[in-house]
Amino acid sequence: MKLTILGCYSATPRTFNNPTSQLLEVRGHLFLIDCGEGTQVALRKSKAKFARVKHIFISHLHGDHFYGLIGLISTFRLLGREADLHIYGPKGIKEIILLQLKLANSYTNYALIFHELESTESELIFEDETLEVHTIPLNHRIYTNGFMFKEKPGERKLDMNAVLEANIHQSYYRKIKAGADVINENGELIPNERVTLDAPAPKSYAFCSDTMYKPDIVPLIQNITALYHESTFLEQHRHLCEKTRHSTAKEAALIAKEANAGQLILGHFSTRYSSMEFFKDEAQTVFANSDIADDFKVFEF
Amino acid sequence: MKLTILGCYSATPRTFNNPTSQLLEVRGHLFLIDCGEGTQVALRKSKAKFARVKHIFISHLHGDHFYGLIGLISTFRLLGREADLHIYGPKGIKEIILLQLKLANSYTNYALIFHELESTESELIFEDETLEVHTIPLNHRIYTNGFMFKEKPGERKLDMNAVLEANIHQSYYRKIKAGADVINENGELIPNERVTLDAPAPKSYAFCSDTMYKPDIVPLIQNITALYHESTFLEQHRHLCEKTRHSTAKEAALIAKEANAGQLILGHFSTRYSSMEFFKDEAQTVFANSDIADDFKVFEF
Numbered sequence: 371m372k373l374t375i376l377g378c379y380s381a382t383p384r385t386f387n388n389p390t391s392q393l394l395e396v397r398g399h400l401f402l403i404d405c406g407e408g409t410q411v412a413l414r415k416s417k418a419k420f421a422r423v424k425h426i427f428i429s430h431l432h433g434d435h436f437y438g439l440i441g442l443i444s445t446f447r448l449l450g451r452e453a454d455l456h457i458y459g460p461k462g463i464k465e466i467i468l469l470q471l472k473l474a475n476s477y478t479n480y481a482l483i484f485h486e487l488e489s490t491e492s493e494l495i496f497e498d499e500t501l502e503v504h505t506i507p508l509n510h511r512i513y514t515n516g517f518m519f520k521e522k523p524g525e526r527k528l529d530m531n532a533v534l535e536a537n538i539h540q541s542y543y544r545k546i547k548a549g550a551d552v553i554n555e556n557g558e559l560i561p562n563e564r565v566t567l568d569a570p571a572p573k574s575y576a577f578c579s580d581t582m583y584k585p586d587i588v589p590l591i592q593n594i595t596a597l598y599h600e601s602t603f604l605e606q607h608r609h610l611c612e613k614t615r616h617s618t619a620k621e622a623a624l625i626a627k628e629a630n631a632g633q634l635i636l637g638h639f640s641t642r643y644s645s646m647e648f649f650k651d652e653a654q655t656v657f658a659n660s661d662i663a664d665d666f667k668v669f670e671f
Numbered sequence: 672m673k674l675t676i677l678g679c680y681s682a683t684p685r686t687f688n689n690p691t692s693q694l695l696e697v698r699g700h701l702f703l704i705d706c707g708e709g710t711q712v713a714l715r716k717s718k719a720k721f722a723r724v725k726h727i728f729i730s731h732l733h734g735d736h737f738y739g740l741i742g743l744i745s746t747f748r749l750l751g752r753e754a755d756l757h758i759y760g761p762k763g764i765k766e767i768i769l770l771q772l773k774l775a776n777s778y779t780n781y782a783l784i785f786h787e788l789e790s791t792e793s794e795l796i797f798e799d800e801t802l803e804v805h806t807i808p809l810n811h812r813i814y815t816n817g818f819m820f821k822e823k824p825g826e827r828k829l830d831m832n833a834v835l836e837a838n839i840h841q842s843y844y845r846k847i848k849a850g851a852d853v854i855n856e857n858g859e860l861i862p863n864e865r866v867t868l869d870a871p872a873p874k875s876y877a878f879c880s881d882t883m884y885k886p887d888i889v890p891l892i893q894n895i896t897a898l899y900h901e902s903t904f905l906e907q908h909r910h911l912c913e914k915t916r917h918s919t920a921k922e923a924a925l926i927a928k929e930a931n932a933g934q935l936i937l938g939h940f941s942t943r944y945s946s947m948e949f950f951k952d953e954a955q956t957v958f959a960n961s962d963i964a965d966d967f968k969v970f971e972f
Contacts, residue, residue, distance in 0.1 A: 382746040407742040431774045433745040441708040444734045445683040462774040473763040
């Protein structure tokens with residue numbers, strides 16, 4: 371999985387700080403997660419082939435997470451897009467987008483397919499042969515979901531030395547990779563585990579922004595490969611978290627630790643702090659493998 | 672008048688090209704004209720004291736002219752704005768903005784006052800003691816207005832040598848500046864023009880974007896000090912103007928010439944051209960005092 375941070379700062383776009391947006395490349399998909407104002411410019415700067423984006427996931431309807439969506443939709447139209455575009459986001463997102471297209475008399479010449487979310491339970495919202503996307507209900511001032519991207523287990527790998535030694539006809543190879551026991555040329559039953567190796571462990575990525583500390587998401591994201599968790603504040607400003615429904619870096623790290631995450635990526639920083647390194651330092655006191663996002667930083671896992 | 676171009680390119684925001692927005696400083700006002708996506712970042716980059724903006728004029732509801740408005744409104748809220756904000760724009764603009772504030776549960780803590788426009792005749796939409804703003808109905812694919820900012824004539828200036836020579840008591844000075852004839856200390860009637868000088872000529876600025884060539888705006892903008900007129904295309908692509916309802920640089924220059932404008936500023940360039948100098952060259956064949964806008968360029972007149 372390759373994660374490109376397009377923006378990771380809270381509140382307002384600034385000269386050098388973009389609001390939230392991320393691009394996740396996984397199993398041939400290019401998923402866009404959140405789309406603050408200016409995301410289309412960040413996409414151009416990142417040199418991403420963003421015309422390939424077919425699925426956009428919007429966590430909630432605060433401006434710093436979706437004001438760039440209508441502009442991106444319009445730009446796709448101007449660029450002559452024909453491919454369907456799926457948009458997953460809170461109920462109301464369809465009305466906003468369609469109202470703007472109507473008043474501009476600028477309907478898209480490609481299909482816009484809205485998947486409006488309103489459940490407060492985790493839902494499977496996308497699935498193909500290799501991948502699933504689930505919502506992660508969060509606790510913010512308005513209805514908000516995080517998203518979990520989870521590879522399905524791949525096929526088992528043939529252990530070619532063992533396969534040849536077991537004298538199995540090659541017409542059975544597909545079946546073996548799918549996990550079946552087969553009969554060899556000598557009429558013997560060959561147990562699958564004798565001739566195959568485990569598939570690479572499936573990877574997973576969870577995006578959790580915006581939310582206050584919500585430990586009940588831990589079972590949903592247990593053993594996640596990489597967790598992005600918002601940390602708007604440091605512990606010294608924890609009193610602001612209750613009112614604004616945000617988290618501190620330490621709280622994000624507690625979630626990562628409880629979930630046994632492979633790594634933690636912090637983001638959605640308040641711009642009141644002079645250095646984002648403070649967030650990393652605070653998180654690492656709880657969870658060692660903590661790092662900070664930054665606009666245009668790339669994480670591969 | 673001081674005009675700061677925040678963006679002057681058509682269609683989509685790009686890495687180095689902002690969509691339309693301008694800041695006009697005149698007689699103590701800071702007016703924002705159009706507000707494409709990313710305008711709030713351009714305002715920061717320009718170092719403008721943009722919290723002083725109290726009036727925003729939106730020409731039409733195509734994205735490259737107003738997708739930045741909701742973000743700016745939200746940012747004003749986050750910055751603790753208390754002053755009223757007046758928004759002038761086509762009918763529908765209020766519904767779009769209020770729907771987004773409602774779904775984000777983020778109403779402004781300052782008053783948002785919408786002045787929705789639907790007339791196809793020129794209207795006086797703002798007036799104070801020193802200034803008027805009129806709409807300029809344009810011809811584009813959707814309902815569109817340009818805006819004319821027109822200083823009112825100032826007071827006449829005292830010609831102090833003549834005033835002293837005429838032996839006028841200073842309690843009459845206010846009356847003289849307002850244009851009255853007065854009686855001097857010797858009981859003689861002193862004609863106003865003997866003791867005053869003309870006020871500086873009032874200045875005016877017209878913003879005309881987006882529009883196809885529309886010569887019937889000429890009487891409205893006759894003798895304008897500075898005219899910004901869109902020139903999306905060059906003459907070589909004039910066949911595109913009819914369908915898209917845009918103008919060429921030559922057509923913009925014809926309007927400037929017919930209106931006897933003091934100067935012409937071209938903008939809203941299609942990014943298909945390798946150099947914007949072509950626009951200037953084309954316009955100057957018709958109207959010598961033609962110049963091109965560029966992001967962050969400042970014009971004083």
